Amino acid sequence: MKPVPFNWNSSFELSTIGSVRDRGISKNTLKRLAILGSTGSIGQSTLSIVEQFPDRYQVAALAAGRNVDEAFSQAARWRPRVVSLATEELAGELAARLRQSGVTGIEVVYGAEGTVTCATLPEADFVVSAIVGVAGLEATYAAILAGKPIGLANKECMVAAGEILTRAARERNVPILPIDSEHNAVHQCLRVGAHAEVKTIWLTASGGPFRQLPLDQFAGITPEQALKHPTWVMGRRITIDSATMLNKGLEIIEACRLFNVPPSQVRVTVHPQSTVHSLVEYVDGSILAQISVTDMRLPILYALAYPERPASTLTFDLAALRHLDFEQPDFQRFPCLRLAYEAAERGGVHCIALNAADEVAVEAFLERRIPFMGIPRTIEKVLASTPEAHPATIAEVLAADRQARQMACGLLG
């Protein structure tokens, strides 16, 4: 069956764009993946998709971090051409273990350069960018320059360097397919309309664990309470970011960059069931929503298979669905949302500072050095002391990121 042709106008084509089909990758062609962040939760979910669709996907490269045990078992199972670890020492350890087990033909590299080697490997047809934080930025950019279609799970890349990444992707007709569940949902809903027909992109938010907590109790929130997310199981920083709703703030910026819309066209609705992953409202009054199981394997599969939709077992039980709630977010209890809109409006260095200051502040909160509401306070101060600037290169982005981190550290003492 032939996939339905796209109806995206040039504005969308400028953002996430380009059909994989147009690039000559057809249905029965095996895709060889480079997975950046293979030992993290998105990386592992990606490998479980590869496991389920062995005739569609193969593993060409794995960029792991510091988890040598997991990297070893992944390398032994998937036999990629290259594996990268964080340091030379860890790479040496992995190489020795592979040798001892009689696993040959795998090149082990390391560091930022190693990640770039994985991202630009000539044998790789598709890059899954799932390294958390700006650590994944250089490799993601290198992959775009090398013309690799990207499945993007790393929202910090889009927040910090969205202008640069989307420009490079546009120039090379490289598709960037969002794996972040909300943006993935938006991408799906946008396929039926044109850019000029979009009124509002509605990002859904679970509201986190403190959705109903009275404002006067926010001062006493502990890291243990904040680490309990009601619907998604995720990493530590993103779980805290969900509790402050800064995560949704980053996603507002991510949506502006990916879909080429101003912040005023991106809104947040609190939807505690996390069943509708996001919505697109069109100018005629129609609202399209994407509903599916709360399982990251689905957006990963969508990104890997785009523009096709392979049959999967990730079914959603519509009969179990009782009701859907949508509420206005409370900007008073969640000042991070307001800060994110401000950063989104100013763009450039302010988006970088928002992300960097938050990462530093979240760490301080987890170490019990600042209270929960100290996170937005720190971000606000850093944003206020950041002069307007628009980095033009990845090096400038990384420099601005370091500067914002230093400023946040300085404020926290």
Ligand code: MG
């Ligand atoms: Mg998300």
